[in-house]
Amino acid sequence: QVRLVESGGGLVQAGGSLTLSCAVYGTFFSTNAMGWYRQAPGKQRELVATITGAGITNYADSVKGRFTISRENTKNTLYLQMNGLKPEDTAVYYCNRPFNVYSSSTNVRYDWGQGTQVTVSS
Numbered sequence: 001q002v003r004l005v006e007s008g009g010g011l012v013q014a015g016g017s018l019t020l021s022c023a024v025y026g027t028f029f030s031t032n033a034m035g036w037y038r039q040a041p042g043k044q045r046e047l048v049a050t051i052t053g054a055g056i057t058n059y060a061d062s063v064k065g066r067f068t069i070s071r072e073n074t075k076n077t078l079y080l081q082m083n084g085l086k087p088e089d090t091a092v093y094y095c096n097r098p099f100n101v102y103s104s105s106t107n108v109r110y111d112w113g114q115g116t117q118v119t120v121s122s
Contacts, residue, residue, distance in 0.1 A: 022095030
């Protein structure tokens, strides 16, 4: 069974930076597309960024130029470097494997992990 463990969240002031990590257990990681998702209070979960097994990335318009998704296949780990954080980035952040890496859908292949909370103060 696949297990996803997100970490690295916290409280940061607007304009600050955080790096999130996602450790993936129980599956062959290196060739799978992966993504970061987030869910703000009272809102639906949304796609933030994706990365294919070949390293091709895609971002939601709201985070383009500020966030960078990357992966370290030898460690089965996915990262999200977040710069220029804004209060509207406040959410619980999750990683998962998208059904379709070319879609903005939040349909994913694995059970969701516990996520990591990011709070940006103004």
